[in-house]
Amino acid sequence: MKISYLGHASLSIETRDKTLLIDPFISENELANKININKLQADYILITHAHQDHILDVEVIAKRTGAKIISNFEIVAHFEAKGIDGHPMNHGGKWKFDFGTVHYTNAVHSSSFPDGSYGGQPGGFVIETSHHRLYIAGDTALTYDMKLIPDVIGELDLAILPMGDNFTMGIDEAIKASTFLNCNKILGYHFDTFDYIKINHKEAFTKFANAKKELFLLPIGENIKL
Ligand code: NI
Numbered sequence: 208m209k210i211s212y213l214g215h216a217s218l219s220i221e222t223r224d225k226t227l228l229i230d231p232f233i234s235e236n237e238l239a240n241k242i243n244i245n246k247l248q249a250d251y252i253l254i255t256h257a258h259q260d261h262i263l264d265v266e267v268i269a270k271r272t273g274a275k276i277i278s279n280f281e282i283v284a285h286f287e288a289k290g291i292d293g294h295p296m297n298h299g300g301k302w303k304f305d306f307g308t309v310h311y312t313n314a315v316h317s318s319s320f321p322d323g324s325y326g327g328q329p330g331g332f333v334i335e336t337s338h339h340r341l342y343i344a345g346d347t348a349l350t351y352d353m354k355l356i357p358d359v360i361g362e363l364d365l366a367i368l369p370m371g372d373n374f375t376m377g378i379d380e381a382i383k384a385s386t387f388l389n390c391n392k393i394l395g396y397h398f399d400t401f402d403y404i405k406i407n408h409k410e411a412f413t414k415f416a417n418a419k420k421e422l423f424l425l426p427i428g429e430n431i432k433l
């Protein structure tokens with residue numbers, strides 16, 4: 208499994224034979240100007256919640272690639288009304304797709320569309336393929352529910368956590384989340400894009416190292432392989 212960081216909370220995940228795009232917000236992210244949304248592949252687009260910084264490029268990419276959307280019921284209905292195919296889920300549910308199983312997990316956040324309309328409840332995803340199990344938290348506070356993930360779903364190979372603070376948890380809470388998740392390998396996201404969420408990378412690495420946890424903060428366009 209190859210996980211590429213596309214800036215902010217946007218990721219591309221290549222499984223054995225499918226490409227999943229997560230929360231594409233690229234065309235208005237100056238930090239991600241070397242990523243060309245017209246060249247991104249996608250068989251599926253997973254959306255954690257309806258905020259603009261998570262859905263901006265969904266429509267353009269889905270219409271070009273024919274990708275199917277996986278998200279909560281309200282977000283899928285929103286995009287189905289635009290002629291885009293989707294698979295609706297809700298918290299606590301799982302579904303077996305052709306690339307693996309997706310679990311839609313809780314997040315403590317909000318989820319309105321840019322026009323203020325209701326975007327369902329925000330969530331995150333656990334993606335299980337035959338070889339790997341990956342948690343993508345979405346925008347969320349630290350929550351005790353994270354303890355349920357390794358208990359109920361299974362041991363994680365990697366957890367992707369927001370780290371920019373202000374709108375989500377910050378570095379210290381992400382370290383606690385790593386403990387709750389029983390996963391010491393963490394990829395940070397949702398940081399540096401806006402002034403409110405700028406973080407000190409050196410401090411983040413030091414704090415994770417002191418907690419004996421492994422932190423990855425990828426340059427935009429770079430990837431890690433599981
Ligand atoms: Ni948000």
Ligand code: MN
Pocket residue numbers: 216258260261346374397
């Ligand atoms: Mn966000």
